[in-house]
Amino acid sequence: MSQCPFANFKNLIDPDTYAEGMPYDELARIRKSGPIHYMDDPTMGVPYWLVTGREEIDAISKNPQLFSSEARTALADEHSPEDIENIHRHMTINMDPPRQLKSRKIVRATFTPRAVDSYEARFREHARNIVDQVASRGECEFVEEVAAELPLLAILELCGIPPEDRKDFFEWTNTMMFNQDSEMAVDKQAAEMASFKVIEYAMKLAAEHKENPKDDIIGALLRGTERAEGLDEDEFVWFFLMLIAAGNESTRTVTSHGMRLLIEHPDQLEYLVENPDKIANxxxxxxxxxxxxxxxxxxxxxxxxxxxxxIKKGDKIILHYHTVNHDEDIFGEDAMAFDVRRAERMPDLYNQHRAFGIGQHFCLGTHLARLEMRVMFEEIIPRMRHPRLAGSIEYTRSNLVNGIKHMPITFDPEVKSSTEAA
Incomplete structure (x- = not known):
């Protein structure tokens, strides 16, 4: 096939493409025309191979020697300030083996299913308190008041960071992850400054650990485990930066979209009200x-x-996970429809989608994310009844995170019994 860019498709690494939400129909059109296309990019000036087939995505993801994350980072952007590029070089997501493996071994040992399950009671207490704050009002700004709360509280608590610093981290991670959106970050210098704030905080944590070692995630990363050597201070600082940003924003995003989808499909929401044991599915x-x-x-x-x-040496390759997750050949003719009962028909759904990636950079926080989502929706669904949108949904302008900025909703106010009120 000749390398002639497809001019009749939207540019899928232009952040504007996602500013009004995910372009489902366009993704379907591209996906159905083939698993890989050579695309022009007038916004960044570098053509790229767009990969939408799962077989191709899996093969590329599992072969880091041939398809590198480290050579030009794992991000689609081309031009970043020198300081930002330096930050990127030190992030695990932008590393190839063997450099990438050191921190992954520690995190894999720390976030085992058994360890994560032990967090459930504490996470549920947080989730209940989050819903308590809005339930009687019958309205809220869902993203900031509900979806963003548990992921941030959870990761900060697991890292031993006090609750009073939560607001700072919320603002820093927003600025770092959504620097393509002018409403959330003024410019790339603001993203750089937010990154330095988190780095400064990480250095403080490392210094405190030397004086008073703790048995938490921070301690595990610095001390190491029986099977893995600990990180040195520089390695820890860079890993902490990614841990806080990715661990917070990703679960917030899928929780926000999950609520949006339930509001748009009230019959499916009622099914979950009546069958709470199906919420995990x-x-x-x-x-x-x-x-x-x-x-x-x-x-x-x-x-x-x-x-x-x-493919030529040096070519830019873009793996589009969102498109592959709607592939009719994998998920059936109704793949573009949202269906909370899909996992009942497809018990290995968790293993078929690529929401957590695959291969060398498969997300190590999968158990944590799934627990946070399940616990949050187990508290939301029975208490925030008959939810409705109370204004326009505002999406983030980003080619990285499929985020929602604002989603005001209303629901039936929760009325406490006289016994509860007393």
């Missing part, structure tokens, strides 16, 4: 339908071929 469909991270980049390290396409 519903969360899996939320993850599939509106994946938190839209796409990631790889760089070809030598000439190669993908599905008959001649």
């Amino acid at each position: 519903a969360c899996e469909e939320m993850l599939r339908y509106n994946t938190a991270f839209i796409l990631m980049r790889r760089t070809a390290m030598e000439d190669t071929e993908i599905n008959g396409n001649q």
